[in-house]
Amino acid sequence: MSILNIYEVHVHGLFNGLFAPLYVGSTVEFLPKFSVSGIWKRWRESYPTEGYEADDAITVFTGVPTMYTRLIQGYHAMDPELRATSASSARNLRLMMCGSSALPQPVMQEWESITGHRLLERYGMTEFVMALSNPLKGERKAGTVGKPLPGVQVKILADEEHESEESGVGELCVKSPSLFTEYYKLPEVTKESFTDDGFFKTGDAVTTDKDGYFIILGRKNADIIKNGGYKLSALEIESVIVEHPNVSECCVLGVPDKDYGEIVCAIIVPAAKSEEESKPALSLAELSTWAKTKLAPYKIPTRLIVWESLPRNAMGKVNKKELKKLVTSE
Template sequence: MSSLNFYQHVHGLFNALLAPLYAGSVVEFMPKFSVRGIWQRWRESYPRKETKVDDAITVFTGVPTMYTRLIQGYEAMDPELQAISALAAGQLRLMMCGSSALPLPIMQQWEAITGHRLLERYGMTEFVMAISNPLRGVRKGGTVGKPLPGVQVKILAEDGSDDDKSGVGELCVKSPSLFKGYWKLPTVTEESFIDGGFFKTGDAVRVDEDGYYIILGRTNADIMKAGGYKLSALEIEAVLLEHPVISECCILGLPDRDYGEAVCAIVVPDAEVKRKMEEELKPALSLEELSTWAKEKLAPYKLPTRLLLWESLPRNAMGKVNKKDLQRKLAADVQ
């Protein structure tokens, strides 16, 4: 087995490097993330149907942004190259996704192209992996699966009480791999645990009817309060990504005098649509157009009331948008 690896944090170190090495596989590093290079490596691994070379890549793991870029690269290919590339990618044994929530439209697009339903799971540096969709069994899109064997979880309600498993609250984890504490930070360590030795993850979750956990986002960045309603930015983002004009998007709560927070959508339009609309001296998307389209898919209080069109979203090395920094900068501009 050979796997591709690009990044070094808990996802990269444990899932993409140490676990494969422990299993006796070969891990192949690339100098940097390259859409063209990855598709080419897969095509080289599987030159024909049901045929693979000796050093073929069999497992791939990446963050959601990587899959978004790979989809964009696939869409830019000519039909013949698309067919060859999709056939090659479909012959890998396993593809996984982690580090941040995978938008359902991206999962669905990837499955339509490659036939792979990405295996999504949930972990943190403090305890490595805790929740996962199954290797064999039903992988539910929009969820991170169920707790792994030996892992205990609780959902902490906003008032600090243990909520029932059908509720919404902060995910708390206790597992054999849970860390002891933060180095030389006893106060932070104490504040990070609740009774029973459960670690507060800082992620808001809910559980669906089948017991699969759904990540709603970071409690300090992805959960907004608008007009008395508690909203998940990730839920709104997943819906907006279905819009044909939207290539990428980010939802933030910005200060609002009347509602506490206003739902602000930062959108990166599809490059081809943007080019055509610029020729007509029109924006790629207006707030009115977005609201009209989204009102059939979102409750009225979840609809964005502000829209920003950007060339790209600022992302860190793991492909994540630092929403807290972005929120502070935009909030200062609003005031």
């Protein structure tokens, strides 16, 4: 088994993309940097013709959501013959995984239509490595991170301000054999991070579906928007807006408002247009009309910002705290 790993060095990349495969004797291949054309080319080299597998073929691939978005864009930019060859080669991999941040359902669905792979999503943190996972064999539900792994205990801690135990919404708490003991030389932070019965408070708001699969609603301090009497998931709204044909990427924030506490603000990156097409900016009115059948009225953005790109860190994540400061200072 050969794994192509293009993660930055963090817990998901280290444990799932590096340590686990090395432990079972696999080869891990690193690219010097993320390259859309380079990855598609590597897969074509691995499976150049139907029924043939190169000796150094890649069999497993790991990546983050932004990378899959870029790979999809690169795929559509190919000529028809190269697209067919690339998709055929990708279908021969044994497994494709996604982690680090929430995977928008439209991205998962389009990737599956191109490659035949339903991406394997899980949930973990540096403090306990991995805790939840969709099954390797079984139903992988889009928009969820699966169920607790063997030996892992989880519970949902209700938010005193708005939720009740019966609501099924609250902060995810984890107890695991791999759970860390303490933050180095930070006893007070350590104490505040655990419940009285030893569960680690992750800071992530979650709920579950009817089958017990966990749904990450986002970081309590960054992805939960307090709008009037509602608590909204920015990740849910983002996953809908990114379905718009004129949207390439989207980031949703709660922006301070004197009447509602916070309003829903969407920052979008327009989809690329061909030279023959004009490139109209998506207006707030157009977005609102389009979203009416997909989102509850109170979830529809009331502010829209159009940028050429979203600022990201080395791991491909948008720092929403810094982005909110930037937006509110405008």
